[in-house]
Amino acid sequence: MKFMRNIGKRIYNFYAEGFRTLSPYAKTLWLIILLKLFVMFFILKIFFFRDTYKNRFDGEKEISEHVINQITNTK
Secondary structure (H helix, E strand, C coil): CHHHHHHHHHHHHHHHHHHHCCCHHHHHHHHHHHHHHHHHHHHHHHHHCCCHHHHHCCCHHHHHHHHHHHHHCCC
């Protein structure tokens, strides 16, 4: 068990040291990347990708039947 804790600590230290030694430009780029991911996965999901199945169907069984019919029907 001590070996596993040691591995986790070594992995954390590896990445922490890597981010500490980044140039200011690289840190800025990582900040831009993280902000973009936040906007894509949280902000857009909340406002644009609402759960329409819960609004159109009463239960999980109806949702699953609808999805199976949509996948298996070829038009």
